[in-house]
Amino acid sequence: MPTIRRQIIDLLSQRKYGARDLSQALSVREKEIYAHLPHVARSVISKKQCLQIIPPRCISCGYVFKTRKRFTRPSRCPRCKDERIKEPRYQIL
Numbered sequence: 652m653p654t655i656r657r658q659i660i661d662l663l664s665q666r667k668y669g670a671r672d673l674s675q676a677l678s679v680r681e682k683e684i685y686a687h688l689p690h691v692a693r694s695v696i697s698k699k700q701c702l703q704i705i706p707p708r709c710i711s712c713g714y715v716f717k718t719r720k721r722f723t724r725p726s727r728c729p730r731c732k733d734e735r736i737k738e739p740r741y742q743i744l
C-alpha cells in the first residue's frame with residue numbers, strides 16, 4: 652500500500668478530516684486525496700473498519716447531501732442552488 656494511503660488511514664482513525672484538511676496535513680493536492688479515498692475505503696473493510704462520510708451540507712439553507720455516494724464536494728445545492736457547500740468530512744470507525 653502506498654505510504655500516502657497509510658497516512659490517510661492513520662489520520663482518519665484519529666478524528667474527522669475534510670479533503671482540504673488532509674491535503675494540508677499530508678502536503679498533497681486535494682485532488683489527490685479524492686483519488687485515494689475510494690482505495691482507502693476498500694482497504695479498511697478488510698480490517699473490519701468503515702470509512703464513514705459525514706455528508707456535505709449547504710451553508711445557505713442547511714440541505715444535507717445524505718444520499719451522495721461520491722467523495723467529492725457537490726458543486727451546488729439542489730434545493731436553493733447556492734454554491735457555498737460545506738465539504739464532506741471522513742472518519743474511519
Ligand SMILES: [Zn+2]
Binds near residue numbers: 712714728731733
Ligand atoms: Zn441550499
